[in-house]
Amino acid sequence: MYGQETNMREQVVEEYKDDLTKLLRYLPFLEKRGGKDVQQFYEGDEQNKVIPVPVYDSTLLAFVKEAKTTKFMNRNYPYIYRRWNLPDPAAERKAMESATLRDIDLFRGIISKYVLGGQTKAVMWTMAVEERIFVTALTKLRSLVFDYSKDPKEMRPR
Numbered sequence: 481m482y483g484q485e486t487n488m489r490e491q492v493v494e495e496y497k498d499d500l501t502k503l504l505r506y507l508p509f510l511e512k513r514g515g516k517d518v519q520q521f522y523e524g525d526e527q528n529k530v531i532p533v534p535v536y537d538s539t540l541l542a543f544v545k546e547a548k549t550t551k552f553m554n555r556n557y558p559y560i561y562r563r564w565n566l567p568d569p570a571a572e573r574k575a576m577e578s579a580t581l582r583d584i585d586l587f588r589g590i591i592s593k594y595v596l597g598g599q600t601k602a603v604m605w606t607m608a609v610e611e612r613i614f615v616t617a618l619t620k621l622r623s624l625v626f627d628y629s630k631d632p633k634e635m636r637p638r
Contacts, residue, residue, distance in 0.1 A: 492581055493625050499550035500625050503618055506543040510614050513537070518609050534602050543614070544605060547595045552588050555596065560589030569611035576616050581624045587617050 518537040524530035547553070554560070564586060566572050572590050579586050594608035608614050 489581055492584055496551060496584065496621075497625055499552060500618075500621055502546055502550065503543070503552070504622060506539065506546070507615065507618050507622075509539045510543070510609060510612075510618070513540075513609055518606060534606075536602075536605065540605060540609065544595055544598060547591060552591045553596065554585070554588040554592045557589040557592040557596070560585055561593065564589070566590075569607070569613060572613060573611070573616050576620050579620065579624075587621055591617055 518540045521532040521534055523532045564575055566575060575586055576590065590613060594604050594613055598604035598608075
């Protein structure tokens with residue numbers, strides 16, 4: 481049984497390590513920003529007023545674009561939310577903080593909800609930054625994936 485557990489860990493680490501490394505580049509940006517810092521509204525100039533349109537920080541948009549290309553995307557994230565009973569961001573953070581490497585689908589579901597959901601309901605991206613969902617997910621994944629790495633001398637991205 482112990483051998484199967486170790487093998488599963490190694491498979492998960494190998495599968496997600498590269499994608500996680502890509503996303504960890506954005507962690508310092510996400511840690512510094514509050515939700516309102518990543519979104520402004522364009523309302524036109526003084527002569528030509530238009531309906532307010534949200535304009536997002538280019539680094540946040542780059543993070544979203546990069547996240548959409550990773551293995552962390554799961555279009556079936558509502559199922560994960562029902563299974564874990566995650567009614568609000570506080571429950572999401574609590575579940576992530578107590579998760580283990582075996583719960584990788586939890587992280588996939590939460591990241592997917594905010595990245596994919598933001599394509600149709602743009603406030604989702606702002607909420608994820610404001611509620612520190614991306615920060616919690618990336619920080620916990622970093623500790624899980626790189627602490628279980630096969631090579632202890634491997635440099636951990638910080």
